[in-house]
Amino acid sequence: GDSVTQMEGPVTLSEEAFLTINCTYTATGYPSLFWYVQYPGEGLQLLLKATKADDKGSNKGFEATYRKETTSFHLEKGSVQVSDSAVYFCALSKDKFYFGSGTKLNVKP
Amino acid sequence: KAGVTQTPRYLIKTRGQQVTLSCSPISGHRSVSWYQQTPGQGLQFLFEYFSETQRNKGNFPGRFSGRQFSNSRSEMNVSTLELGDSALYLCASSFLLAGGPRNEQYFGPGTRLTVT
Numbered sequence: 001g002d003s004v005t006q007m008e009g010p011v012t013l014s015e016e017a018f019l020t021i022n023c024t025y026t027a028t029g030y031p032s033l034f035w036y037v038q039y040p041g042e043g044l045q046l047l048l049k050a051t052k053a054d055d056k057g058s059n060k061g062f063e064a065t066y067r068k069e070t071t072s073f074h075l076e077k078g079s080v081q082v083s084d085s086a087v088y089f090c091a092l093s094k095d096k097f098y099f100g101s102g103t104k105l106n107v108k109p
Numbered sequence: 110k111a112g113v114t115q116t117p118r119y120l121i122k123t124r125g126q127q128v129t130l131s132c133s134p135i136s137g138h139r140s141v142s143w144y145q146q147t148p149g150q151g152l153q154f155l156f157e158y159f160s161e162t163q164r165n166k167g168n169f170p171g172r173f174s175g176r177q178f179s180n181s182r183s184e185m186n187v188s189t190l191e192l193g194d195s196a197l198y199l200c201a202s203s204f205l206l207a208g209g210p211r212n213e214q215y216f217g218p219g220t221r222l223t224v225t
Contacts, residue, residue, distance in 0.1 A: 041218075042219075046213050093211040095165065095211075096157060096211075097154070097211075099151070101151045101152075102152070
């Protein structure tokens with residue numbers, strides 16, 4: 001069945017470090033792919049999306065490219081800030097949404 | 110445009126009781142989905158409603174039920190509460206046309222349910 005797998009956390013980085021959170025998916029056809037972020041005590045917020053192969057989604061310095069050949073949608077940011085500390089979820093949509101297990105990011109000053 | 114709202118934000122109930130949670134979607138959104146989030150199980154899909162009809166259902170016991178009204182507002186009900194039902198319950202809405210592609214979901218802040 002359809003599913004999303006993302007790297008286990010927590011990921012701990014120093015401020016201004018480069019971030020990569022890996023996400024791979026299993027799905028037939030052409031799902032849309034998403035990254036959501038959840039700050040403590042809040043619901044999930046849409047961070048970025050891509051709806052077809054080779055699309056790059058970007059927002060607030062975060063980027064992810066829809067790679068159909070590797071079935072991946074890795075999240076990257078060139079320079080993280082303390083305020084980026086949160087839990088990040090990768091998701092795909094087909095008949096419904098499928099979410100990964102979430103990756104907690106801790107950014108130290 | 111107002112976001113997804115959920116009421117109440119916090120709830121404490123006793124084992125065996127029942128609870129009803131409410132969700133108001135973004136104006137114009139007819140699809141409403143419910144999720145249970147716990148530290149151990151992550152984000153688990155409960156069900157989705159579209160135009161007052163249940164469109165998808167997750168793997169939860171029959172104690173969990175939901176409904177959607179003609180104004181797209183949705184409620185979920187949990188009967189005979191168990192300690193393991195303690196969780197953050199999230200509602201998400203999306204703009205969806207029948208037979209159309211699935212767009213992004215927008216989440217509410219959640220209802221934190223504690224069962225004692």
